Amino acid sequence: MLKMALFFLVISIIAGLFGFGGISAAAAGMAKILFFIAIVLFVVFLVLAVMAGKSLTS
Structure with a gap:
Protein backbone atom coordinates (compact mmCIF):
# COMPACT_ATOMS: atom_id res chain seq x y z
CA MET A 1 0.00 0.00 0.00
CA LEU A 2 2.81 2.38 0.83
CA LYS A 3 4.52 1.49 -2.45
CA MET A 4 1.41 2.59 -4.32
CA ALA A 5 1.29 5.83 -2.33
CA LEU A 6 4.92 6.50 -3.20
CA PHE A 7 4.20 5.69 -6.86
CA PHE A 8 1.33 8.20 -6.97
CA LEU A 9 3.51 10.79 -5.21
CA VAL A 10 6.21 10.42 -7.86
CA ILE A 11 3.59 10.64 -10.64
CA SER A 12 2.23 13.79 -9.01
CA ILE A 13 5.66 15.42 -8.84
CA ILE A 14 6.50 14.56 -12.44
CA ALA A 15 3.11 15.74 -13.70
CA GLY A 16 3.54 18.98 -11.74
CA LEU A 17 6.95 19.59 -13.31
CA PHE A 18 5.48 19.21 -16.79
CA GLY A 19 2.56 21.52 -16.01
CA PHE A 20 -0.28 19.02 -15.73
CA GLY A 21 -1.95 20.52 -12.66
CA GLY A 22 -5.11 18.44 -12.71
CA ILE A 23 -3.31 15.13 -13.03
CA SER A 58 -2.15 -14.63 30.64
Whole structure:
Protein backbone atom coordinates (compact mmCIF):
# COMPACT_ATOMS: atom_id res chain seq x y z
CA MET A 1 0.00 0.00 0.00
CA LEU A 2 2.81 2.38 0.83
CA LYS A 3 4.52 1.49 -2.45
CA MET A 4 1.41 2.59 -4.32
CA ALA A 5 1.29 5.83 -2.33
CA LEU A 6 4.92 6.50 -3.20
CA PHE A 7 4.20 5.69 -6.86
CA PHE A 8 1.33 8.20 -6.97
CA LEU A 9 3.51 10.79 -5.21
CA VAL A 10 6.21 10.42 -7.86
CA ILE A 11 3.59 10.64 -10.64
CA SER A 12 2.23 13.79 -9.01
CA ILE A 13 5.66 15.42 -8.84
CA ILE A 14 6.50 14.56 -12.44
CA ALA A 15 3.11 15.74 -13.70
CA GLY A 16 3.54 18.98 -11.74
CA LEU A 17 6.95 19.59 -13.31
CA PHE A 18 5.48 19.21 -16.79
CA GLY A 19 2.56 21.52 -16.01
CA PHE A 20 -0.28 19.02 -15.73
CA GLY A 21 -1.95 20.52 -12.66
CA GLY A 22 -5.11 18.44 -12.71
CA ILE A 23 -3.31 15.13 -13.03
CA SER A 24 -0.83 16.23 -10.39
CA ALA A 25 -3.57 17.12 -7.92
CA ALA A 26 -5.43 13.87 -8.55
CA ALA A 27 -2.30 11.76 -8.08
CA ALA A 28 -1.41 13.66 -4.91
CA GLY A 29 -4.92 13.07 -3.58
CA MET A 30 -4.65 9.35 -4.27
CA ALA A 31 -1.23 9.23 -2.60
CA LYS A 32 -2.64 10.97 0.47
CA ILE A 33 -5.62 8.61 0.71
CA LEU A 34 -3.46 5.50 0.32
CA PHE A 35 -1.00 6.78 2.91
CA PHE A 36 -3.69 7.35 5.52
CA ILE A 37 -5.30 3.97 4.81
CA ALA A 38 -1.90 2.33 5.33
CA ILE A 39 -1.41 4.18 8.63
CA VAL A 40 -4.87 3.14 9.88
CA LEU A 41 -4.25 -0.49 8.93
CA PHE A 42 -0.88 -0.39 10.70
CA VAL A 43 -2.45 0.91 13.92
CA VAL A 44 -5.29 -1.64 13.78
CA PHE A 45 -2.92 -4.56 13.28
CA LEU A 46 -0.59 -3.23 15.97
CA VAL A 47 -3.44 -3.12 18.49
CA LEU A 48 -4.57 -6.62 17.47
CA ALA A 49 -1.03 -7.98 17.88
CA VAL A 50 -0.66 -6.41 21.32
CA MET A 51 -4.04 -7.83 22.41
CA ALA A 52 -3.14 -11.29 21.07
CA GLY A 53 0.21 -11.19 22.84
CA LYS A 54 -1.42 -10.34 26.16
CA SER A 55 -3.93 -13.18 25.86
CA LEU A 56 -1.15 -15.71 25.22
CA THR A 57 0.84 -14.66 28.29
CA SER A 58 -2.15 -14.63 30.64
